[in-house]
Amino acid sequence: MTQGVVMKSLHVAFAAAALFAAGSALADPPAHAGPPAHAKAYGHHKGEKLSHDHWGERVDYREHHLSPPPSGHEWRRVDNDYVLISVNTGLISSVISIGN
Template identity: 50%
Template sequence: MNRIRKAIALSTLAMTLAGGYAVAQDHPDHHDHPYVRHDEWKKGARINREDWNRGAALDYRRYHLNAPPRGYEWREVDGNYVLAAVATGVIASAIVASTIH
């Protein structure tokens, strides 16, 4: 009886771990970008062009963000969602991505 319980426990654990891995791999919102804290990214400040260019453009609807004003765009940079003016890099908002999910 003890062997049966161990076998069931191990198989349950294996399915749980394998299932969690598969979900993480298939999830479309999963990002491999580690979080980097940027205290300088505040409203009214400018994001460096190289940081902006490293970021991926976001569909604000998909991530439940506010619609950007004309000339602004949401980007994910270093695990942060940054709303900034495309032409000047002036930041309107910066949010840690993990606080949204």
């Protein structure tokens, strides 16, 4: 092989390696990586289960301009969030942050 062909082959190999590395960096994080970086450090998340002693105070959805809760759900103020929670399971269906 000539030197030009060898150099071109090396460039192609380096370019392929760079593209592979870039694609790996953009891939989804592993399941054990925790919440995404844009998620609140503190707060509540849809699908989270709250124990009854952490439910906070019940709020009037009309007074706070929230959507009417579906049957079996209640709006609660928990820390700096309004959470829509299932009365039966304690699972959060929706979260609205109200700030600090």
